[in-house]
Amino acid sequence: MERAVRWDRLREEMAREGVELLALVPGANLFYLTGLHFHRMERPIVALLPREGEPALILPAFEVEKAQRAPIPWRLFPYTDAEGPASAFHAAAAALGGRGHTIAVETLGMRVLEWSLLAEAFESPTPLPAEPLLARLRMVKGPEEIAAIRRAIAAAEAALQQWLPEVRPGMTEREATRRLIQACFAAGADALAFEPIVVAGPNAALPHATPSERPMGPGEMMIVDFGVIMDGYVSDLTRTFVLGEPDPETARIYEVVREANAAGRAAVRPGIPAEAVDRAARAVIEAAGYGPYFPHRTGHGLGLEIHEPPYLVQGDRTLLTPGMVFTVEPGIYLPGRGGVRIEDVVVVTETGGESLTTFPRELRSL
Structure with a gap:
């Protein structure tokens, strides 16, 4: 039917x-x-x-x-x-x-x-x-579609939880990525939604960096961006971790991005334009003085594809409607030094927005 x-x-x-x-x-x-x-x-x-x-x-x-x-x-x-x-x-x-x-x-x-x-x-x-x-x-997902996205998110979060204890300073980005891929399939994923990004240090300053043979060093921020497919539908999850102890500015940047992520999620409600979520998250980063270092949109729709409408960016005036599913993923990237991104998947409800991703957002040291 x-x-x-x-x-x-x-x-x-x-x-x-x-x-x-x-x-x-x-x-x-x-x-x-x-x-x-x-x-x-x-x-x-x-x-x-x-x-x-x-x-x-x-x-x-x-x-x-x-x-x-x-x-x-x-x-x-x-x-x-x-x-x-x-x-x-x-x-x-x-x-x-x-x-x-x-x-x-x-x-x-x-x-x-x-x-x-x-x-x-x-x-x-x-x-x-x-x-x-x-x-x-x-753009508007039905209950069965949202249920499939929930399953894809659950598999990704289970994989991340299983994988994190294996990561340590000195491990190369590619080795860490290979282990994450194994964890995804061990968690029951049908397939990968895209090639995972596991990068640290200066490579983390590139929003879509490719994992390399570079060893990840102590004190570096490590961005992990990946997703899996379940029953045809995708998940998309980004968390940032520190390998050891962060320096004071890195810790401050992390908190700014976490606040921006929270502001973006809190802004979600039916009837507002998609660009309003971008404005809410971006305002936090700009107020902290890092506006020029947030170079991409706040989020994108997802479902059968990892990138689909609506897009949370200035100029997208699509009115949010219950059943729309998209990411909220602000970031700050300092060239040559590193970066931070925190990404969640949100569904629009009748009264606001529900974060389908639940993995902790507090800074975690590995």
Whole structure:
């Protein structure tokens, strides 16, 4: 029933946007609407969802059985490696009415490969970005989605708790990362949400640093940013620890970030724009004199993907609605010295916001 409701809402949004056809490639949106997961590869797979009528699916012939298992009334257009995909795209276009369509495409996901085949088959269709209408479908999570995110968070927090006693000064960032990955799977994760970040010292001054063979030294701040996938949904958790004892300024910076995180979470309530949460967290850091050292947005939505709307940043005026799930992750990064980030996942409720992450936020020495 849930998927049928999603399709009904999709067609309403397509009518609202004047979209005749939605083209999806393998990824979160296709999974959300159909339950199907395909690997993205050199063989194109495109689902064509018309505003009216049955959808079409262009796919390699060896994927047909998988598609038939989904409760979707597909018109399937398979192709073999020997044939190539062009004829299947033309057949699908003919079945959907041929030329002149307005097609909404995933601008962040569709490759030139798929678009060139669509453009030829539909004879120069008019492309539109699909992200606005898909965001309206996916931003508000249902109870089952939130439950899956809770399970992903529980697995991540259990992994972090298991892993921390293994970390010590002198361990390299990569070795610590390998051990964290093992802990994630030991905690029951289906997969990793993204490549974990475990960095310390000057590397922690880079918000998206890559773990290296650098040994982590005494007194350094260590940022740990990771997440796991459970039942298709992700978690995203960041905590910062100190290897030994922090110097006074580092301890002060940590407290500023912790207060900013608390202010961002406290600001969450239905009816306010997403940018208001960013303002609340950023104000704390700016008042402490570290505004220039907070270079990124305060947070991002998450669900099937690690980054999705809404975005907690100046300019995003999306009104918060019960069921929206996003991160609150302020940080301070001092070039060449280190950084601090504290990240929680929050769901908007009828009266405010609930932090789905519960791992302690007090500074912990390892």
